[in-house]
Amino acid sequence: MTPYNDPSTPAVPLTATPDEALRRSLGVGRRRFLSTCTAVAAGAVAAPVFGAAPAVAQDRGRDHGHDHGRGQVLVPPHKRGIILYTVRDATARDPLASDLPSGFREVFKQLARHGYRQVEFAGYNQHANAPGGAGLESVEGAKLLRRWLDEYGLRAQGNHGFIPSSWPLTEADKDTFKKHLEIANILGMDHMGTGGDPTGSSYRADWDVAADKWNALGEIARREGVKLYTHNHDSAYGFLLDGGPLDDQGRPTRSSGIRKLEYFLKVTDPKLVWLEMDIFWAHVAQYKFHTYTAHDGSTRKSVFDPAALVARHNKRYPLFHAKDGVVSTTNGMGWDMVPFGTGDIDYTTFFSRVGLSNYRNPMVEDDNSPSASDPAQSLREAKISYDNMAALRKRRC
DSSP states (O other): OOOOOTSSOOOTTOOOOOOHHIIIHHHHHHHHHHTGGGGGGGTTOOOOOSSSOOHHHTTOOOTTTTETTEEEEEEEEEGEEEEEEGGGGHHHHTTSSSSOOOOHHHHHHHHHHHTTOOOEESSSBBBBOOOOOOOTOOOHHHHHHHHHHHHHHOOOEEEOOOOOOOOOOOHHHHHHHHHHHHHHHHHSSSSEEEEOOOOOOOOOHHHHHHHHHHHHHHHHHHTTOOOOEEOOOOGGGSSSSOOEEEOTTOEEEEOHHHBBBHHHHHHHHHHTTEEEEEEEHHHHHHHSSSSEEESSEEEEOOOOOHHHHHHHHHHGOOEEEEEEEOOSSSSSSOOOOOOTTTSSSOOHHHHHHHTTTTTTTEEETTTTTOHHHHHHHHHHHHHHHHHHHHHHBBOOO
16 A cells, blocks of 8 residues: 655654654644645644534524535534434433433433434443333334434434354354344334444454455345444554564564555445444544554555545445544543544544535544533533534535
8 A cells, every 4th residue: 555645744754752743643634634725725723613503493404515605514414413322321311310311212302402313322221210111122122212213303323233243153143133133124224333343453364354254244234224334443544464574473563554444445345344434533543553564674654544545435434423532642542532523623624525425424422421420411512512513514715
């Protein structure tokens, strides 16, 4: 793979410290993102937008991507979603002990009031005192959830659920997987997936095995009318170990510069396997994995460009986790997670570059929204995130 180089910005020295790599390498990434418009190509970062969204009633119905007088909408109203993991404290809350929304039904109602039109599940459990009881991971539970989704005008668009651990598949795992596909169909999902990477390995042989497994699972899902997707964390966009001297266990120790998930995209069937990019973790990967040791022992530079990867593989990325971050030089990841639209990730340019706004399904996520001291925080921040997503407009160049 040819290393990515941006001639408009200084190269990151191979001896750069992590902080230097952050300021230069991530700075390169943001400047390149912003080069979409000449006016901002010099490196300005889009300022966070607070409270600038139109009223929910105004957003609804404007699904054609324009808001008169304000420019092209980057995320159409019917595509604005949230993964329920962000408000997991609310679905798990005891309705008998709090006046705040609790359980799936009340949370759906509140999210719909905020303006959301889609939700992604992270399992089907809630508090036992909520309507329907604790566990809704069943056909009957799915019918109840679907009734509530329809009641509040929401659509389910994925779940981080069951992916069999066995390979080859055991009959028990296959039956459980098919049960989850049945649940997905009852809920009206086009997609079903997982919150983990296909494998935690860095070795090509293990990714080949993962590809065989996911192709097989994807074929089962396709027969049920569902698209199977995998979700990334930062390590999945690290470099594959696929050559050079072998270690004492006979494994390769050096890299061709191909990233793990890029290889996975190559060896899986595009008709069977899709991906959900977690944009925050992709930016962490940009910070952490910007050099590699080549087969000949030399150190090479390759800066990861998340939007370019999506654009190259186009419809293989139907879903995103829209998770924001502020630049950090202290936590080893390059970014600290914050509510959507309050950070430094340039989502205006990201969504402009990847395009296909009526195909993509961005789901707001913030792992840190639940608070032990402020029980209203997660749903309050869900509203902030919705407003900031609704406020995104294409820049006029």
